[in-house]
Amino acid sequence: MDFSLNEEQSMLADSIARFIDTDYDFETRQKIVAGDRSLSENMWRTFAELGWTAVPFSEEDGGLGGGPIELMLMMEQFGRGLVVEPFLANIVLAGGVLRRVADSQQKARWMGPLIEGELQAALAFAEPQARFDLSDIATTAVREGDNYLLNGRKTMVLNGGAASLLVVPARTAGNQSEESGITLFAVPAESSGVTVAAYPTVDSLQAADIKLENVAIAEDCVLGTVDEGYATLCDVINEATLAVAAEAVGIMQTMHDKTVEYSKSRIQFGVPIGTFQALQHRMVDTMTECEQSRSLMYWCVMLNQAQDVSARRTVSALKYQVGTAGIKVAREAVQIHGGMGVTWELDIAHYFKRITAIDLMFGNADYHLDRFSDLPVNS
């Protein structure tokens, strides 16, 4: 058992941390959020140039062969910097599917450009009726000649507005909530019959609702095996869940730190508010929550790195933790900032919105507590 990072891992974490401190301050982030296109395109190019978009891909695929540890290190920093760049959507979600099941031709067509930062992609895993159930897929794909015809609706497709490639799970067989019968399709966004309604999200990301009406997709756009896409989908979402949970740990820690700082400088009743025991105890509690969450995160990542049989269950434990303890830390941070905590101007409000959104992504705390309870210990 060893908690230390190897040299490459330390370098990766340091380089992102430095980037955030020097090139991605809150002001820059807010400019991107306000719609400065060239700034955000530049950012993404930088991400690719620095090799971050290549981290999770294998070396033979042109990647850096990173695993859960690297993902955690990156996401924690992205959380700290409140990064809105579509790393999750492009690299973890869409890229996660491609890297697992795309054939060599498909990899050349989509994965190469994705790693280069030239292709924007999205994974349309959620449907309006499905809540957090990944197998609840009403979108259908019916074979017609050489093509599949896709029909259905997807919601909260992260990066869905910018993506030229949509990875779409659709039902080729079985009933609406059956695990078998789901197939993954690579759908070019400009295909006829695709309607994209893009919108910003409360946490300043971009997402879309997507309608598919008789979208004809060629057979060579099937990713992986027909009817057997569910397992891949689960693996990818599991990894994405770990990713956002690590991001949440970065957010919690930052909110806690900023709150302690603030409490030392904000004077009321002639003294810093941090001298009031009513607040001190609460900040001790939030510190404890941060430490506990970090511990769970390391446990989770180590077991996932080791591909342990219980890896998936540990992800649910971690997601539950950041959905409860994380939200608690965030609420305390806002409360202790007083009126300032609920202003658009201050970063605290935006950290708060992001961690709130993370709780809902890929299943909230209740959902993951259920999953943790239901999964056998060795599963």
Add this chain to the structure above:
Amino acid sequence: MNIDLSKDELAFQEEVRQFFAEHYPEDIRRKRNEGITLSRDDMIRWQKLLNERGWFAVNWPVEYGGTGWTPVQKYIFANEMAAINAPPLVAFGVKMVAPIIYTYGSEDQKQRFLPDILASNVWWCQGYSEPGSGSDLASLKTRADRNGDHYIVNGTKTWTTLGQHADWIFCLVRTSSDVARRQEGISFLLIDMKTPGVSVRPIITIEGDHEVNEVHFEDVRVPVENLVGEEGKGWTYGKVLLQHERTNIAGVANSQYRLDRLKEKTAQAIHGGKPLLEDRNFVRKLSALEIELKALEFTELRTLASVAVGAAPGPESSLLKIRGTEVQQSLDALMMEAAGYYALPYIPAQYDLDFPDDNRIGFGTETSTSLRYFNNRKASIYGGSNEIQKNIIAKHVLGL
């Protein structure tokens, strides 16, 4: 002890229902139910309508235009208002400054200000907090220096809710720093927002709305007759007002309304799925909240009953504020859970009147739940933060 409403009370309830059924404007009902922001005019129109029936200044003494209702009648009225999802009244005039004016103001001030408040002709806002003085309000620095028959006001007030709509602002200002206790140098001043030297700057809150402001005063000349009561007594008056504000903030009837709607909504299945209300985790949380809210309702009723035989609400009102806002915020969170992914799209324009229906995201108003959730983190901060309320209870109720 008896929980039944009397015959008269039932008749009163019927009368209120009848009136609302006939007079609640359809366009306002629609806006409220679809989460569309009300305009200044909507709010004023609704208040005027209530006033014409004599039901606007519920708590005022009858001589100034109040209702003279019993606590039970007030309770019935509040519930009926909530049941039609009526817009909340803009509290600053009718519930905040008016009680100060009819309690401590001069005869002249009563005649000048109360009728316009009653008729909603004048919009008031509250100028207490300052950038450096939030919880520690008594440290406030905005100065009002006497100069002949005027005060010259200089300073900055902040977090001024709906100040952008306001005609008048009531302020706590420092008229003297030469006093033993800093509270004794504070006075209660009424200021016309159109006076030269007053400027209003928006503050955008977490969900992106313009609801609060910073108000600057630069050499603003305010006639001395706008001082309420005695110079140096403003702190005492202001404290009374804050206690009114606190009971006001609990919002029990409104929480009950929202809880009922949430139950209704989650009982429905979406596209053949299982209704969320059948999810054990969810229903347990909803029930726990319902129980808490019922307790709060009766705590408020008990407070109202004792106010009816005594005087102004005391420090116990702090308890209502704390628990009332906690319940509101728990409800906000539960609504987010219920909305699921649809809590996340950020499309405030969807709640503009002319937003095209075809472009709507979500099944109903789910995308507004997050706006409300984020905005309402304020509830535990304003009106004296919940921490300050606990300090008040500890000191004045528990004697610690």
